[in-house]
Amino acid sequence: LAKTTQPISMDSYEGQEVNITCSHNNIATNDYITWYQQFPSQGPRFIIQGYKTKVTNEVASLFIPADRKSSTLSLPRVSLSDTAVYYCLVGDRVSSGSARQLTFGSGTQLTVLP
Amino acid sequence: DTGVSQDPRHKITKRGQNVTFRCDPISEHNRLYWYRQTLGQGPEFLTYFQNEAQLEKSRLLSDRFSAERPKGSFSTLEIQRTEQGDSAMYLCASSRRDREEAFFGQGTRLTVV
Numbered sequence: 293l294a295k296t297t298q299p300i301s302m303d304s305y306e307g308q309e310v311n312i313t314c315s316h317n318n319i320a321t322n323d324y325i326t327w328y329q330q331f332p333s334q335g336p337r338f339i340i341q342g343y344k345t346k347v348t349n350e351v352a353s354l355f356i357p358a359d360r361k362s363s364t365l366s367l368p369r370v371s372l373s374d375t376a377v378y379y380c381l382v383g384d385r386v387s388s389g390s391a392r393q394l395t396f397g398s399g400t401q402l403t404v405l406p
Numbered sequence: 407d408t409g410v411s412q413d414p415r416h417k418i419t420k421r422g423q424n425v426t427f428r429c430d431p432i433s434e435h436n437r438l439y440w441y442r443q444t445l446g447q448g449p450e451f452l453t454y455f456q457n458e459a460q461l462e463k464s465r466l467l468s469d470r471f472s473a474e475r476p477k478g479s480f481s482t483l484e485i486q487r488t489e490q491g492d493s494a495m496y497l498c499a500s501s502r503r504d505r506e507e508a509f510f511g512q513g514t515r516l517t518v519v
Contacts, residue, residue: 334512335513337510399448
């Protein structure tokens with residue numbers, strides 16, 4: 293699986309939009325980009341997955357530029373409950389979307405302040 | 407169905423003892439995964455079952471570790487002769503098909519003293 297690089301931590305305030313960028317310079321043609329969220333003492337939770345351009349669901353948006361060497365997870369109007377670790381994973385859809393050999397990095401600790 | 411269930415949530419054991427964890431996946435999910443997570447790190451893949459067959463094992467799964475899923479439903483992960491380095495959160499996940507998202511349980515936190 294392609295190696296990913298993301299910031300170790302980010303702080304934000306309630307109501308703001310948060311953008312977390314992930315670099316994946318060695319992404320392969322068949323690779324998808326998947327983001328997971330993890331709260332303390334809980335297992336990771338799938339947030340969103342995309343291949344190119346933009347994907348949006350009820351939780352977040354994922355922006356992927358044309359070269360696909362990076363991606364940005366966008367969380368609109370965050371609240372205190374969005375404080376969590378966010379992981380960016382890159383790999384074949386079978387592996388990155390279905391947990392088989394999911395390769396997690398250290399993730400980005402997002403702290404939302406009041 | 408409330409999701410993937412793991413038992414116990416916490417386990418403290420003395421070094422050298424054996425421990426066993428249980429995972430109940432979401433019903434009708436035929437795929438089950440075990441992960442290990444240490445403090446400050448992301449989860450690391452350990453092993454994967456499709457129904458009762460163990461199809462993949464990570465190099466992290468030493469000989470002291472064994473996982474079973476005897477009837478293709480719940481699974482157990484046993485660690486023999488525990489070491490302090492085994493202290494971690496052990497996570498279980500399940501999915502219905504290989505191309506669908508996996509759902510994680512809340513994990514079992516093991517502390518070896």
